Amino acid sequence: xxIAVLGSVYLHLQKRSQNRPSSGRSTSSRLGFSRxxxxxxxxxxxxxxxxxxxxxMFIALLIWSLANYLYISFGNLMMHKPDEKVWQARFRxxxxxxxxxxxxxxxxxxxPVTRGSSILPLVGLTxxxxxxxxxxxxxxxxxxxxxxxxxxxxYWWMTDxxxxxxxxxxxxxxxxxxxxxxxxxxxxxxxxxxxxRRKMFEVFFYTHQLYILYIIxxxxxxxxxxxxxILPGIFLFIVDRHLRFLQSRKRARLLSAxxxxxxxxxxxxxxxxxxxxxxxxxxxxxxxxxxxxxxHPFTVISNGNMEQDKLRIFVKCQGSWTQKLYQQLxxxxxxxxxxxxxxxxPTSSHFLSHExxxxxxxxxxxxxxxxxxxxxxxxxxxxxxQVPSIHLICVFKNFADLSMLDLLLPISSTxxxxxxxxxxxxxxxxxxxxxxxxxxxxxxxxxVWFKPxxxxxxxxxxxxxxxxxWLCSIITSSFVMFLLLLGIITRFYIYPIESTGIEVYHxxxxxxxxxxxxxxxxxMVSSAVFLWRKNQNAMEGKQVQNLEVSTPGMSPGSWFCSxxxxxxxxxxxxxxxxxxxxxFGDRPNLKxxxxxxxxxxxxxxxxxxxxxxxxxxxICSSGLADNLHFESISFNW
Numbered sequence: 039x040x041i042a043v044l045g046s047v048y049l050h051l052q053k054r055s056q057n058r059p060s061s062g063r064s065t066s067s068r069l070g071f072s073r074x075x076x077x078x079x080x081x082x083x084x085x086x087x088x089x090x091x092x093x094x095m096f097i098a099l100l101i102w103s104l105a106n107y108l109y110i111s112f113g114n115l116m117m118h119k120p121d122e123k124v125w126q127a128r129f130r131x132x133x134x135x136x137x138x139x140x141x142x143x144x145x146x147x148x149x150p151v152t153r154g155s156s157i158l159p160l161v162g163l164t165x166x167x168x169x170x171x172x173x174x175x176x177x178x179x180x181x182x183x184x185x186x187x188x189x190x191x192x193y194w195w196m197t198d199x200x201x202x203x204x205x206x207x208x209x210x211x212x213x214x215x216x217x218x219x220x221x222x223x224x225x226x227x228x229x230x231x232x233x234x235r236r237k238m239f240e241v242f243f244y245t246h247q248l249y250i251l252y253i254i255x256x257x258x259x260x261x262x263x264x265x266x267x268i269l270p271g272i273f274l275f276i277v278d279r280h281l282r283f284l285q286s287r288k289r290a291r292l293l294s295a296x297x298x299x300x301x302x303x304x305x306x307x308x309x310x311x312x313x314x315x316x317x318x319x320x321x322x323x324x325x326x327x328x329x330x331x332x333x334h335p336f337t338v339i340s341n342g343n344m345e346q347d348k349l350r351i352f353v354k355c356q357g358s359w360t361q362k363l364y365q366q367l368x369x370x371x372x373x374x375x376x377x378x379x380x381x382x383x384p385t386s387s388h389f390l391s392h393e394x395x396x397x398x399x400x401x402x403x404x405x406x407x408x409x410x411x412x413x414x415x416x417x418x419x420x421x422x423x424q425v426p427s428i429h430l431i432c433v434f435k436n437f438a439d440l441s442m443l444d445l446l447l448p449i450s451s452t453x454x455x456x457x458x459x460x461x462x463x464x465x466x467x468x469x470x471x472x473x474x475x476x477x478x479x480x481x482x483x484x485x486v487w488f489k490p491x492x493x494x495x496x497x498x499x500x501x502x503x504x505x506x507x508w509l510c511s512i513i514t515s516s517f518v519m520f521l522l523l524l525g526i527i528t529r530f531y532i533y534p535i536e537s538t539g540i541e542v543y544h545x546x547x548x549x550x551x552x553x554x555x556x557x558x559x560x561x562m563v564s565s566a567v568f569l570w571r572k573n574q575n576a577m578e579g580k581q582v583q584n585l586e587v588s589t590p591g592m593s594p595g596s597w598f599c600s601x602x603x604x605x606x607x608x609x610x611x612x613x614x615x616x617x618x619x620x621x622f623g624d625r626p627n628l629k630x631x632x633x634x635x636x637x638x639x640x641x642x643x644x645x646x647x648x649x650x651x652x653x654x655x656x657i658c659s660s661g662l663a664d665n666l667h668f669e670s671i672s673f674n675w
Contacts, residue, residue: 039270039517045156046510049385053314053506075659075668083170083648084655084670088161096146100139107135119197126196133189140182141264144256147175148271152278156509159385166320166335166382167671173230180227187220208544215546216259222252239357243332257549265552273520276560277512281500284568286324286377291494293348295367295374297484298441301355302402303364304339307378309349310498315342317409318671319383321351321497326375328362337405338381339445341412349381349497352445354402372489378497387413392641392667394427394460396632398654400646401439404432406671407645408445411461418458426641427460431626433646435469440620463618464626471623502571516563523555629657638665645671 077085085093111131115124149157150168158168190213194200206212225245228234235242253272257265291308298304305323320335340350355364366374389395389410397407407430418425434440443465501508532543532551632642632654644654651670658668 039273039513041160042156042270042274043510043513045160046506046513049156049159050504050506050510052385075655078652078655078659082174084651100142103142104135104139107138108132111135119199122197126193129189129196130193133186133193136182136189137186137260138264140179140186141260141267143175143179143182145268145271147172147179147268148275150175152271152275153380153382154278154281154505154509155274156506156513157274162388164382164384176227176230180223183220183223187217206546208546209542210545211261212258212546215255219252219255219259222248222255226252240332247331254553257553258546261545262548262552265549269556273517273556273560274513276556277509277516277564280560280564281512281568282322282379284565285500286379288377289491289494290323290376290378290497291490292374292376292488294488295486297364297367297486298444300436300439300441301364302442303353303355303360303367304445305336305351305353305376307349307351307376308496309347310496311346312503313342313349313381313497313499314503315349315381316383316385316387317341317389317413318406319381319409321349321381322379323351324377324379325363326377327366328359332359333379334359337409338383339405339408339412341409341416343416344412347496352402352405352408354405356402367486368484371486373491374488381497389641389643389669390414390417390426391639392426393637393639394429394635395641395643396429396431396635398431398433398626398628398642398644398646398650400433400650401435402442403644403646403650403671404430404442405445405645407643410643411446415459425459428462429631429635430461430463431628431631432463432465433626433650434465434467437467437470437473437622440465440467443618461617465618465620466624466626467620467622468625469623473620473622500568500571508567508571512560512563512567516559519563520555520559523559524552527551527555628654632657632666633663635665640665640667642666642668643671644668648672 074087075084076087076090079085108131111134112128115127115131117127118130149155150170150172151165152158153165155165158164191200191203194202202213203217204214206214226248229238229242229245292305293308294306296304296306315338319338321338322333322335324330324333336351336353338349339352340348353360353363355361390413395410395414397410399407411428411430414425414428417423432443434442443463499505501512532548535541535543632640642654642658644651651672655668655670657663658666
């Protein structure tokens with residue numbers, strides 16, 4: 039909790055002084071080794087040196103804790119039945135201590151999924167890049183808890199105490215609550231298996247919402263003392279989750295949409311000037327007309343410096359949810375209700391510190407690189423700026439997918455100047471040997487304009503421009519209030535009952551008090567601060583002018599057609615075409631491309647299918663090129 043508070047203050051000060059870091063290159067070189075992949079293998083995926091170090095420390099913690107628990111418990115064995123044997127008591131002790139180790143995993147389980155965390159940025163992490171840690175901890179903790187439960191069932195069966203499985207003790211932990219928690223955990227665990235999650239995402243999504251019941255029965259089983267062990271992670275997660283809930287209650291102002299021939303969609307939202315975000319940020323959106331519960335993350339492709347009152351996201355139609363969105367936009371719809379959470383992303387534009395950037399994308403993986411290129415375009419217009427050279431490698435299945443390149447240039451009345459950039463784009467179309475004769479890529483881009491609604495509001499930060507400082511106040515105030523109320527309840531309500539020695543206050547009621555007070559304190563403080571900041575955000579939102587923006591009428595796939603007499607629309611498009619080379623029926627030789635790059639500091643960013651990410655990671659970790667600094671952008675590792 040202390041680290042979360044200090045981290046919020048640090049991030050607030052960093053944000054205020056972050057015009058552009060002057061020591062970016064030295065920072066990059068210091069962190070380069072820790073971020074370099076040292077292992078690429080299933081099922082762990084891409085593991086960096088820093089991850090391997092922390093992973094080894096965590097495993098050492100689990101082994102030491104288990105050994106320490108067993109050493110002490112074996113020296114003080116408790117025989118629960120007169121005829122109980124020593125090995126049976128030890129078997130029970132091992133089963134119990136395995137559950138303790140699972141509790142250690144739970145102490146870290148919620149940190150990776152706290153999207154607005156003030157702890158993750160301190161070690162250079164974002165919520166989307168940390169999901170794999172949540173998955174690892176979830177698998178490990180579930181395995182330990184299942185062993186814990188099965189072990190006790192076997193012990194009770196051996197000692198003829200199967201009735202214990204239904205016990206709900208008044209003075210100790212509840213066994214039946216533990217069984218219920220285990221059943222819920224197994225259901226969540228099975229549906230989170232990658233194969234099940236990909237084929238039946240909705241089943242995975244809805245069963246994962248059972249985590250609320252899981253936490254309740256889990257705390258009722260482990261008791262107040264062990265709840266304190268996992269409290270910080272859950273406390274910070276509840277703060278973040280409630281702020282997300284408050285932000286999503288108001289509908290976002292959706293201005294327009296562009297439907298590309300390749301089946302991709304660009305959604306254009308209005309945003310308040312106080313909203314700050316960095317490239318590669320993501321925005322979670324919910325469309326009640328499709329699903330009232332499902333939230334899906336999409337990459338923000340606009341640049342906050344170039345488009346002061348607009349925020350754009352990229353959606354590639356690949357699943358049932360996105361297909362329904364595309365169908366709605368294709369029909370004559372004049373308004374679309376959308377709720378948003380975020381945006382969330384890195385706290386700095388660290389990629390600007392490299393001398394050159396190589397960005398490898400597969401399909402829709404180009405979306406985070408659009409925001410990076412737009413940021414570099416903006417930085418190149420600033421006086422005395424030094425921006426890295428860019429080599430963008432795009433791998434598409436079909437020629438129609440080239441229409442995604444249209445999003446590289448922001449839509450504005452004044453076209454950006456990109457001739458100063460050292461930009462090279464290599465496009466590989468894998469499923470077609472030559473440019474198709476049918477001109478599908480020259481179809482008009484469909485633009486959909488939505489009617490304004492007074493109830494809709496621009497996207498704004500949940501806590502205003504100084505969000506980190508207000509988050510610090512929420513964490514501090516709510517936690518202090520929790521401790522004070524817990525002390526008051528214990529001293530003036532629970533203690534008088536137990537001090538008589540006649541009656542014992544129910545053990546489970548103490549756990550319920552803990553959970554209730556945590557939720558009440560977080561909800562009260564978070565809601566008060568959110569409403570306090572909402573008025574200022576509303577005033578800023580009224581000042582936003584939602585002017586219509588122009589949209590090109592032709593897909594950029596037509597830029598690369600063989601018609602030599604085609605007149606280009608603008609100089610930026612011309613510069614983009616000159617920098618682009620299209621390769622048909624071929625895949626990039628990534629090893630040759632990366633090893634041939636000169637320079638002492640080359641940032642290698644990859645976003646796309648898992649095999650592509652692993653291939654690039656193996657090349658960068660081979661040790662044959664020390665100048666390559668790898669970074670993967672993906673939800674799946």
